[in-house]
Amino acid sequence: MRAVRFHEHGGPEVLRVDDIDRPDLNDDELLVSVRTTAVNPVDTYFREGSYRPGDLPWIPGSDFAGVVEAVGVDVEEFAEGDRVFGTGLGNDRPGTCAEYVATPTDRVAHLPEGVGFDEGAAVALVGVTAWRALVDHAGLEPAESCLVHGGSGGVGHVAVQLAAATGARVTTTASGQYHDRLDALGTRTVLDYARDDLADAVREAGEPNVILDHRLDDYLQFDADVAAQGARVVGIGNEDVEAGFENVPAARSKELTVTLMSMFNTPDISAVLARLARLVADGKIVPEIAQVYSLDEVDAAQRDVIEESFLGKLVVEP
Ligand SMILES: NC(=O)c1ccc[n+]([C@@H]2O[C@H](COP(=O)([O-])OP(=O)(O)OC[C@H]3O[C@@H](n4cnc5c(N)ncnc54)[C@H](OP(=O)(O)O)[C@@H]3O)[C@@H](O)[C@H]2O)c1
Incomplete structure (x- = not known):
């Protein structure tokens, strides 16, 4: 799969797109085909090294929305083909700026019909x-x-x-x-x-x-x-x-x-996401998408999230 990674800490120029294996799936996890990931200032703190992620090279990105590609044997509440969104990755485990992500189920919720992948990723973190x-x-x-x-x-x-x-x-x-x-x-x-x-x-x-x-x-x-x-x-x-x-x-x-x-300390991210999903589905929260980038443009997106003025969120469609 294609994944954005940094092999050393530094400015946006340390980000590059690598071809790597899809992540392995543990029994209590989902493999999600990522349709949209969102950009947050915290992605830049991990990249710069002011926040410390796991061992380099590291995939940035906390948010994702996409379709469940595979489920671990212990997973009951999600099935292959479900539309989902989530957050809280890219900190203690690799992030979401990739075509696929493996995620524990407690950081995921179902994405209601009528709510797009961009909106799901944008609202998550x-x-x-x-x-x-x-x-x-x-x-x-x-x-x-x-x-x-x-x-x-x-x-x-x-x-x-x-x-x-x-x-x-x-x-x-x-x-x-x-x-x-x-x-x-x-x-x-x-x-x-x-x-x-x-x-x-x-x-x-x-x-x-x-x-x-x-x-x-x-x-x-x-x-x-x-x-x-x-x-x-x-x-x-x-x-x-x-x-x-x-x-x-x-x-x-x-x-x-x-x-x-x-x-990142939120005890039950999944439960909060489920409530947010209802508010978005009901039109009470409208996640605004300011700009859409490709995986090859994540360096620009991480620069823009710090330097540019916009209303809402910057998102990436792998
Ligand atoms: N603790 C946490 O769990 C947590 C979670 C999420 C975010 N954060 C942090 O919260 C901050 C905001 O995150 P974000 O994702 O919302 O970033 P963002 O999308 O870049 O938004 C920052 C906003 O601050 C505005 N701003 C700039 N100067 C300002 C000023 N002097 N007074 C008031 N507003 C000003 C900007 O407006 P203009 O661009 O128009 O100037 C922009 O709308 C970041 O530091 C981020 O790291 C922390």
């Missing part, structure tokens, strides 16, 4: 992240105010829709070019993240009870300043490795809960 942050960690409830920083991003655009689907009042930030589309995805208030009076504008929209923060080094103190009393802040990302409060008493007086998380 970012959807599980948004669910883990807003539902599991923050316990977001109807009519609460929720701030999602960076609503046009992969995580952001699914998070705003998930929050809206719970009945929360959603405020998000994004570049001006995306405001109309984010309005259409169910946000009540969309603000340019570059505006000088951002904190006042967020408070005016409703002091957030829940905040999803993908740039903790920029926004942790901001979060404390705008948050409602007793707010829950969930941090998923940062640009610099250091982040902290400049004014601890301001945060303390609000009795904030701050949770830092990694999607």
